[in-house]
Amino acid sequence: MLIVNNLVKKYGKQNAVDDISFELKGGEVVGLLGPNGAGKSTTMKCIVGLLRKSSGEITIGDHHHLSLEAKKMFSYIPETPYVYDMLTVWEHFQFVAQAYHVEDWKEKATELMELFELDDKKDKLGRDLSKGMRQKVSICCALIPDPQVLFFDEPMIGLDPKAIKNTRQIFRKLKEEGKTILVSTHLIDSVESIADRIMILKNGKILGNDTISNLKKQFVQEEGSTLEDLFLELTKDE
Numbered sequence: 757m758l759i760v761n762n763l764v765k766k767y768g769k770q771n772a773v774d775d776i777s778f779e780l781k782g783g784e785v786v787g788l789l790g791p792n793g794a795g796k797s798t799t800m801k802c803i804v805g806l807l808r809k810s811s812g813e814i815t816i817g818d819h820h821h822l823s824l825e826a827k828k829m830f831s832y833i834p835e836t837p838y839v840y841d842m843l844t845v846w847e848h849f850q851f852v853a854q855a856y857h858v859e860d861w862k863e864k865a866t867e868l869m870e871l872f873e874l875d876d877k878k879d880k881l882g883r884d885l886s887k888g889m890r891q892k893v894s895i896c897c898a899l900i901p902d903p904q905v906l907f908f909d910e911p912m913i914g915l916d917p918k919a920i921k922n923t924r925q926i927f928r929k930l931k932e933e934g935k936t937i938l939v940s941t942h943l944i945d946s947v948e949s950i951a952d953r954i955m956i957l958k959n960g961k962i963l964g965n966d967t968i969s970n971l972k973k974q975f976v977q978e979e980g981s982t983l984e985d986l987f988l989e990l991t992k993d994e
């Protein structure tokens with residue numbers, strides 16, 4: 757569903773993403789973990805076309821990642837949620853539904869608003885929303901077109917505990933529906949229960965890419981070790 761081959765992104769002389777290759781099969785949920793500055797956001801932005809890659813090939817569902825066909829297949833939830841100042845919450849949903857030609861969107865938008873406790877914010881303007889509310893609107897907007905592939909960049913940051921729980925619940929539901937999800941996060945335990953596989957990135961390179969149990973077998977010797985132990989082992993400075 758997603759193929760990334762030899763992706764390089766340079767900022768000046770620095771390789772923020774340094775020749776990485778990976779695949780996501782249809783229906784896979786993959787966690788992208790890494791310390792600050794590892795290159796997680798840059799990788800995602802190159803995939804969704806917000807940053808121009810320096811080299812490499814990316815396809816989404818067999819389409820070039822910048823093609824309209826590919827763009828129709830995915831949603832991207834950025835780390836910093838962007839909302840339109842002068843649109844209300846409801847108008848955001850309407851706008852997304854029109855842009856993606858979604859017909860029966862009102863019921864879905866209503867359900868999502870209830871789930872994220874945005875019902876009383878329906879008529880509030882984007883400019884008057886808090887950071888967490890913007891994040892919730894951004895997640896709802898991404899779900900309205902019912903995309904096959906979802907890219908979440910640090911989705912839990914800025915959310916309150918209830919919204920974190922709801923987002924986890926949404927991940928589980930999306931997984932059951934067979935969606936393909938790449939989620940970058942610092943909150944290691946937030947992906948542990950849902951990720952089929954994790955990729956650990958450091959200095960723009962993939963240090964590990966496997967199921968959590970295989971990676972633990974490979975890199976951590978002690979019984980009962982956690983994903984956090986694995987993360988710390990793989991990303992420790994030599």
Ligand SMILES: Nc1ncnc2c1ncn2[C@@H]1O[C@H](COP(=O)(O)OP(=O)(O)OP(=O)(O)O)[C@@H](O)[C@H]1O
Pocket residue numbers: 767772790791792793794795796797798799942
């Ligand atoms: N616009 C930019 N110009 C120059 N360097 C950049 C730019 N954006 C990111 N970088 C650098 O690229 C590297 C990767 O950054 P990136 O934001 O992708 O990391 P990240 O893993 O998402 O980090 P975090 O977990 O802190 O969000 C870092 O060294 C960062 O300083």
